[in-house]
Amino acid sequence: MNKTYQVAANKEIVQLMNLGHVKQRELESKLGADLMRAVHLRRLHISSSANVRLEDLPFRQFDYSIVSGACCENVIGYVPLPTGIAGPLIVNGRRYFIPLATTEGALVASTNRGCRAVTESGGAIVFVYKDAMTRAPVVQLESAAKVLELKRWLEDATNFEELKRAFDATSQ
Template sequence: MLSTVRLAVANTLSAVRCSQALAPTVARSYSNSAPFGSLADEEVLQKLTTGELQHHNLERDLGNALRAVKLRRKHVASMLESNQKMSRELDHEGFDYEQVIGVNCENVIGYMPIPVGVAGPLVLDGRQYMVPMATTEGCLVASTNRGCRAIALSGGAHSAVLRDGMTRAPVVRMPDVIGAAALKDWVEADMSGERKLASLFESTSRFAKLKGIKVNVAGRNVFLRFEGATGDAMGMNMISKGVTKALDFLQDTFPKMDVVSISGNFCTDKKPSAVNWIDGRGKSVVCETIIQEDIVNKVLKTTSASLVDVNNVKNLVGSMVAGSIGEQVPCAISLSFFLKT
């Protein structure tokens, strides 16, 4: 039987998207421009029905975000009988919609409250962290908290960021394969062109820094995988703005180039892919902790041998049977491998 369990995880992590809600983006304020703000509620609802007012402009036209949400709810509820239950049961009071409109959500009719638990302390790189977790999954916080306790009793975990770069890969089309190859050569071999693209890319944000462009050609189609540093933000919108600026320059340089899509699925966003597995996307992190046998027994309520067996059968053999991309699981699930039993 193993006396200790050595657990190491190396995976590409996409930064947590919920952090976008906290990004330093300035919310729109419509308090100074409200062409329909003096109308009575019934008049507003009538104009929504006739199309004189549009749902997506209601905050601007009324100059009051909360009133816009309330009237939008009423109008949506009147459209279909099935919408009335949604309108009755969905919370909408007590929320600062001024911080949402134009930043995080459109056509807002309310919000879903999610309980937030806390796990910890998590001892990582010599520091203690309390980890807030917004979830409706029972036992998730409790099992994570138990894993944090096992790590703390073992002296903590250690981590290192191996790579940090968010990607966006537009697809463009050239008139022929010769043109596609010429574009690839220009992007990869012309240093002055690369510097120009970097300058344009970085002009759209004080945080964005272009780290490189990987080019793949499929017939006349050219996939340009831009990778950039985005500071503390997940940075998908930041990268997309920089890529758009670079594409404008490429179209001037290659007038016959057509932009097919700002994302050609070579990024790859929101989907498993070999390119993410191999080249990384977001933060590539390795973490390690050594948990002694007695802590495995007392805190995790299992044995070292059982954990190793589950890892082999589930994460390796099971992933192979399922045809998973890679024979390891995502880092969050790998963590739960020893945080939960």
């Protein structure tokens, strides 16, 4: 943190940014805990140097400590989305409500119907075997027990190769 930047006028810092002496990504570290000011300065810089209008992009009334250093860099604001709630959904005996931020019509209503169907049928029993991301063919089975049976069958290299050949024959 640099006290010089903390006491400098916004106009001075924006001038330094325009000259390339201060980079957008450095604002939070130079200003310390004043994350809102960093967002404001970045907006001023962008507006003055790129002739971009940001008035319609909200930036006040947001806790930037949630995203700073975690999930978004060079923050200039946030986008408010309508948020609906679906549920309850019973999973492993616990009741959940699911917030959905969307502008897609009927998404919350249809998700809610699915939650009701699952809940009224006794809820869902789920488990995570492995937390990973893959790009692979999808196999639909009728139960978790059948999934486990297929997994064990695929652990045999001969079976795996047989299924791989079948999938590869239909991919491009």
